[in-house]
Amino acid sequence: MKLTHRWLSIVEGCLLVALGLHILNSAELLISGTAGVGMILFRITDLSFGQLFFLLNLPFYILAWYTLGLAFTVRTFVSVSLLSALSELMREYVYLSIHPVLSAALGGLLVGFGLIILFRHNASLGGLNILSVYLERRFGIHASKTTLVADVAVLLAAMIFLDLSQLGYSLLAFLLLSSVVGRYHRPPIWAQIPMTESKS
Numbered sequence: 001m002k003l004t005h006r007w008l009s010i011v012e013g014c015l016l017v018a019l020g021l022h023i024l025n026s027a028e029l030l031i032s033g034t035a036g037v038g039m040i041l042f043r044i045t046d047l048s049f050g051q052l053f054f055l056l057n058l059p060f061y062i063l064a065w066y067t068l069g070l071a072f073t074v075r076t077f078v079s080v081s082l083l084s085a086l087s088e089l090m091r092e093y094v095y096l097s098i099h100p101v102l103s104a105a106l107g108g109l110l111v112g113f114g115l116i117i118l119f120r121h122n123a124s125l126g127g128l129n130i131l132s133v134y135l136e137r138r139f140g141i142h143a144s145k146t147t148l149v150a151d152v153a154v155l156l157a158a159m160i161f162l163d164l165s166q167l168g169y170s171l172l173a174f175l176l177l178s179s180v181v182g183r184y185h186r187p188p189i190w191a192q193i194p195m196t197e198s199k200s
Contacts, residue, residue, distance in 0.1 A: 006121045013117030014079055017125065018086035020110030025049060026096040027103035030162070030170040031111055031177060034060075034127025036154035043161050050087035054080060057126030064130045068137070075123035076130065083125060100169040108173035112180030119143065119185055144182035151178060 021035055030036045038052040045052065057080045064073040098106070118124055124133055128150045132143040151174040158167060 009117050009121050010075060010079055010123050011082065013114045013121070013123075014082045014086060014125075016110045016114030016117070018083050018090060018114075020107040020112075020114060021049070021083075021087060022090040022094060023096060023098060023103050023110070024107035024170075024173060025091075027098060027100045027107075027169070028162075028166060029100065029104055029107065029173055030154060030158050030166075031107065032128065032151040032154050032174055034125070035111075036150075036158070037127075040154070040158060040161060048088060048091060050084040050091070053087065054084040060126050060130045063134065064124075064126075067134050068130065072122050072124075072133070075121070076126055079118055079123045080126045100165070101172070104169040104172040105176060108176030109180060111173075112177040113184070115177075115181060116185050142182070143185055144178050148174075148178045151175075 021031065021039075024031055025039060025042075030039045034056050035053060038049050038056055041047070041052050041056075042049045047055075061073055061077060064076055096103075115125065119133065124130055128146065132146040135141040135146055136143050155167065155171060155174065158170065162170065
């Protein structure tokens with residue numbers, strides 16, 4: 001029962017994040033982390049966002065395996081793969097036309113709450129999420145702080161591709177995501193266990 005609950009929660013978290021990212025992509029806005037990098041590269045390559053997101057995360061599985069354990073790595077790989085697949089499905093079948101302000105608000109909130117669900121079940125969406133969980137477990141640095149630093153880096157890179165209004169709306173999405181994670185995320189028990197004892 002516990003195992004079923006965990007995987008259902010991971011699926012639900014991925015659905016929330018996928019919908020949030022699709023809303024943001026539909027309005028040509030960005031979000032932080034690996035997803036934000038994928039959104040930028042989506043504008044200059046022939047690959048879809050789902051394909052880019054999956055490929056960008058591949059190197060981070062090594063870090064996850066050696067620092068956060070096999071179980072975390074497997075859940076993260078499944079989460080990333082599921083999100084990539086859901087993103088492809090939504091790109092094909094879900095059509096949206098939403099004002100950028102509402103897109104930024106909904107997108108940021110959905111991604112934020114989706115990430116919290118994944119964090120609470122010892123999973124992530126790779127990339128920055130892996131780094132955030134590692135820093136939180138190893139050094140006690142709250143995940144929202146790492147997310148905020150990444151927000152700024154992605155926003156600076158996005159200045160090349162977005163106009164001022166898009167940057168402003170994307171910043172709103174960034175702030176809402178960081179606010180949700182900062183207010184609702186609480187390091188779970190596994191994050192308080194020494195790393196040498198929690199890799200199984």
